[in-house]
Amino acid sequence: xxxxxxxxxxxxxxxxxxxxxxxxxxxxxxxxxxxxxxxxxxxxxxxxxxxxxxxxxxxxxxxxxxxxxxxxxxxxxxxxxxxxxxxxxxxxxxxxxxxxxxxxxxxxxxxxxxxxxxxxxxxxxxxxxxxxxxxxxxxxxxxxxxxxxxxxxxxxxxxxxxxxxxxxxxxxxxxxxxxxxxxxxxxxxxxxxxxxxxxxxxxxxxxxxxxxxxxxxxxxxxxxxxxxxxxxxxxxxxxxx
Amino acid sequence: xxxxxxxxxxxxxxxxxxxxxxxxxxxxxxxxxxxxxxxxxxxxxxxxxxxxxxxxxxxxxxxxxxxxxxxxxxxxxxxxxxxxxxxxxxxxxxxxxxxxxxxxxxxxxxxxxxxxxxxxxxxxxxxxxxxxxxxxxxxxxxxxxxxxxxxxxxxxxxxxxxxxxxxxxxxxxxxxxxxxxxxxxxxxxxxxxxxxxxxxxxxxxxxxxxxxxxxxxxxxxxxxxxxxxxxxxxxxxxxxxxxxxxxxxxxxxxxxxxxxxxxxxxxxxxxxxxxxxxx
Numbered sequence: 001x002x003x004x005x006x007x008x009x010x011x012x013x014x015x016x017x018x019x020x021x022x023x024x025x026x027x028x029x030x031x032x033x034x035x036x037x038x039x040x041x042x043x044x045x046x047x048x049x050x051x052x053x054x055x056x057x058x059x060x061x062x063x064x065x066x067x068x069x070x071x072x073x074x075x076x077x078x079x080x081x082x083x084x085x086x087x088x089x090x091x092x093x094x095x096x097x098x099x100x101x102x103x104x105x106x107x108x109x110x111x112x113x114x115x116x117x118x119x120x121x122x123x124x125x126x127x128x129x130x131x132x133x134x135x136x137x138x139x140x141x142x143x144x145x146x147x148x149x150x151x152x153x154x155x156x157x158x159x160x161x162x163x164x165x166x167x168x169x170x171x172x173x174x175x176x177x178x179x180x181x182x183x184x185x186x187x188x189x190x191x192x193x194x195x196x197x198x199x200x201x202x203x204x205x206x207x208x209x210x211x212x213x214x215x216x217x218x219x220x221x222x223x224x225x226x227x228x229x230x231x232x233x234x235x236x237x238x239x240x241x
Numbered sequence: 242x243x244x245x246x247x248x249x250x251x252x253x254x255x256x257x258x259x260x261x262x263x264x265x266x267x268x269x270x271x272x273x274x275x276x277x278x279x280x281x282x283x284x285x286x287x288x289x290x291x292x293x294x295x296x297x298x299x300x301x302x303x304x305x306x307x308x309x310x311x312x313x314x315x316x317x318x319x320x321x322x323x324x325x326x327x328x329x330x331x332x333x334x335x336x337x338x339x340x341x342x343x344x345x346x347x348x349x350x351x352x353x354x355x356x357x358x359x360x361x362x363x364x365x366x367x368x369x370x371x372x373x374x375x376x377x378x379x380x381x382x383x384x385x386x387x388x389x390x391x392x393x394x395x396x397x398x399x400x401x402x403x404x405x406x407x408x409x410x411x412x413x414x415x416x417x418x419x420x421x422x423x424x425x426x427x428x429x430x431x432x433x434x435x436x437x438x439x440x441x442x443x444x445x446x447x448x449x450x451x452x453x454x455x456x457x458x459x460x461x462x463x464x465x466x467x468x469x470x471x472x473x474x475x476x477x478x479x480x481x482x483x484x485x486x487x488x489x490x491x492x493x494x495x496x497x498x499x500x501x502x503x504x505x506x507x508x509x510x511x512x513x514x515x516x517x518x519x520x
Contacts, residue, residue, distance in 0.1 A: 049362070051362060054359070054362075055359050056359070073255050073257075074250075074255070076254075076255070076360055077250045077254035077255045078250075079356065079359045079360055080254045080262075080265055080356075081250060081254055083262055083352050083355070083356050083359075084265075084266070084269075084270065084273075086352070087262075087266075087273065087348065087349070087352050088270075088273055102249065102250050103250070105249040105250070106249055106250045106255075109249060210355075
């Protein structure tokens with residue numbers, strides 16, 4: 001009696017992409033940008049325990065937006081892959097490019113083969129010897145990879161934030177200036193962000209072997225000179241996609 | 242191995258699991274574990290062995306020192322081997338026994354601690370680290386029974402109690418907390434005798450370094466497998482410090498200066514400083 005539906009492949013892909021985009025757009029944003037001594041990661045994240053930014057290996061860090069359980073799964077896989085490779089070869093043989101490839105393949109496979117795609121977007125950043133050698137890979141839910149320069153924004157109001165960064169980001173910003181810029185673009189015009197609403201970390205060229213460092217507590221407050229004493233209640237951005 | 246390095250992340254990488262790298266290896270690629278080696282019969286002494294390691298506590302932390310000699314039977318296999326390593330930011334590990342396996346155990350232990358820290362977002366407690374090392378040695382028992390024993394000395398700064406602590410091990414994975422000072426390896430009995438006379442409670446960092454170097458000198462004096470300072474080649478013991486600020490290897494300029502001082506003292510008193518007999 002019942003006639004099976006025919007849904008064209010184009011429609012399936014489009015539906016999945018719309019679904020993933022909607023999920024990602026509901027979350028708050030993350031900004032990754034280069035500064036004079038490395039790469040800065042700033043996320044609007046009131047949680048102290050559920051991180052959006054993490055260390056993967058000596059020179060490699062990871063930032064994500066979207067569903068926590070899904071990007072956490074990818075993060076743990078990345079740490080395992082990097083540690084296994086570093087242990088079986090050498091620490092220098094762990095590269096951001098191969099990690100970005102592994103993520104891209106995995107996300108691509110999940111997107112095409114699973115009924116529900118991952119609602120995540122990732123940045124894999126690798127610190128180079130100089131800022132010209134820094135690498136920023138942006139990975140989207142369908143497994144596409146983009147090699148970015150200077151800055152990347154992900155999450156809720158990504159178009160707005162990327163536009164602001166394109167206007168205001170300059171090469172060679174120092175850490176405080178980079179952080180101020182990131183906070184300004186994350187907050188937008190009509191609100192301010194205090195230190196306790198932010199998750200901040202850096203890959204710092206001047207550090208020894210493990211370049212990743214979280215900036216928290218007093219160190220972070222000291223870097224944000226004009227912290228508004230009373231932050232306005234944060235309002236989740238409406239989906240824009 | 243081949244599957245683990247392909248472009249796609251295999252399911253084993255994405256599965257929920259423990260924060261232990263060793264357990265991950267055991268499930269995914271057990272061939273990479275030192276405990277996966279099986280041998281028939283016993284191995285002779287014709288593989289490099291590493292010798293004396295010393296650790297002493299001082300006000301504010303712990304110092305670990307090791308000589309630079311590896312032996313192979315009656316031969317010196319290497320004059321400038323390093324046997325004291327950073328385990329992570331707040332701990333260090335020194336090794337005695339079969340050098341090849343010991344260095345592999347140290348590498349695995351370093352990855353194990355870092356892996357846990359990255360996955361869980363916090364460092365293991367000092368006791369947790371010491372217990373992890375014990376379970377890794379337990380896995381090595383089969384090899385130890387065939388003559389390839391590895392015995393480490395582990396020390397670190399306990400961030401909860403704010404003191405330096407140290408742990409010794411046996412080949413079965415037994416873990417024993419040591420207080421004040423300890424030495425392992427073939428020259429350890431001479432080193433411990435020396436430490437007994439030279440160490441005192443409340444010792445400061447500079448003296449603690451000097452005490453370690455004196456004890457290593459005494460060990461090298463009576464044990465052929467322990468190397469003394471090689472002034473002609475500029476090879477000095479490795480000395481590291483772990484305190485509230487973390488792991489720091491003491492600069493060779495400092496250890497060489499301390500060694501020169503000891504050598505000049507021993508020209509007039511070859512057996513080293515004398516402990517007072519009375520009191």
